[in-house]
Amino acid sequence: MNTRTLARLGALSLLAAAALGASAQEAQIRKNLAERLPSLPKIDEVSRTSVPGLWEIRIGNDVMYTDDKGDHIIQGQIVDTRTRANITESRLNKLSAIDFASLPLKDAVVIKQGSGARKMAVFVDPNCGYCKRFEKDLAAVKDVTVYTFLYPILGPDSDAKSKAIWCAKDPAKTWRDWMLSGVTPPRSMGDCDTAALERNVAFGKKHRVQGTPAMVFEDGTRVPGAIPGAEVEKHLAESSRKS
Template sequence: MKPKTTSLAALAALALALPLAAGAQEAAIRKNLAERVPGLNRIDEVRKMPMPGLYEIRIENEIFYTDAEGNYLFHGNLLDTKAKKNLTEERIDKLTAIKFDELDLKNAFSIVRGNGKRQMAVFEDPNCGYCKRFEKDLQKIDNVTVHLFLIPILGADSVVKSRQIWCAADKGKAWVDWMVRDTLPKNDGSCNTDALNANLEFARKYRITGTPAVVFADGTRVPGAINAQQVEKMLAR
């Protein structure tokens, strides 16, 4: 019976040692990278990857990879050729997933059509040609509430137009007038536009780099201008 007892004790000791070893490894990676690479002193997470000796470094939603000692660092896509998966892309998709019920609607204005029961959120720039096409198609959708987040990412003129629309008495009408009828509201955009800055920060955090970007109530995120039929299909899910 003694060998068995010894074996159990050894297994218990190993189980305790593994987390300690992992912690020490992470500490070494953090220390070495912080000392050697400017800007890598604020690593949010270190994760061991399926590939032996490889570790993921996460800074906010930015992904890097390094070896066990932090001697080498690279930025790019890690592919699992056996499973035919892009591990980097899957990880970023998970990190940048948007939960619909956590959207800060105070930074948006809502356009209600029909009973407004179905909901969707849209991130758009007033100078985006694809957004204008999308908005014209969106006029065909009924019984929906559209929460519109302005993100002026296409230059200084986009900021001016976004301010004018946000400062209008009826933001929804001002938006549709501009996007569908090319008519801007007559104001100088001199109201509190903190919401626009908050939206730009949100877009940066969740990697919304193009417009339109649509988020449906089930959390599905669709980049680019989809047509009315596709919107109806997504709303029906």
């Protein structure tokens, strides 16, 4: 057996030992936290961070930190002082991202502005005041196709308005007329399949869309809240570069 082979076997042994050590520490952290904090929700993942001795605990899309033994819990943000990168924010963005290709676009009201070359999706409730403010800014953004997912979560009237908009002869115009000008959507006459709205709510709940508006860009970036048009433009530009 030559020197190179011995070195390779030695490196593999070290990696295996490190993996076993990490697995044992993860088990210890899970055990200690479960015993000491019985009200803590089920831990989905325990993983090392780039900070020596600090571990990330993931519960759903939320993260906390602990030491090697689970003796302490830390809630807060980790910032790399060398690069000024917010490590926690980057991690949360990754966890909350939604693959644009997974969006059920057939269940969205499609609004094309300009060339429509860029794409984004937004989950909205017709009775959401922030959504109305956001819609005004969004309407000024150029060359974008907006997939508007009606997401009636604020009450029965939201559901009724969403159905009226979805069933309208021109859903996109009816949506904008209501959001920008306050023109009440005409009540649907006759049969209309509104199962898309139920699918939207189910999809949103699955991905923990808890408020409106909530945007998803082509690169999977998810942004909650009514951000200004300039920020929408920034995200569209970034997602276009990544795509």
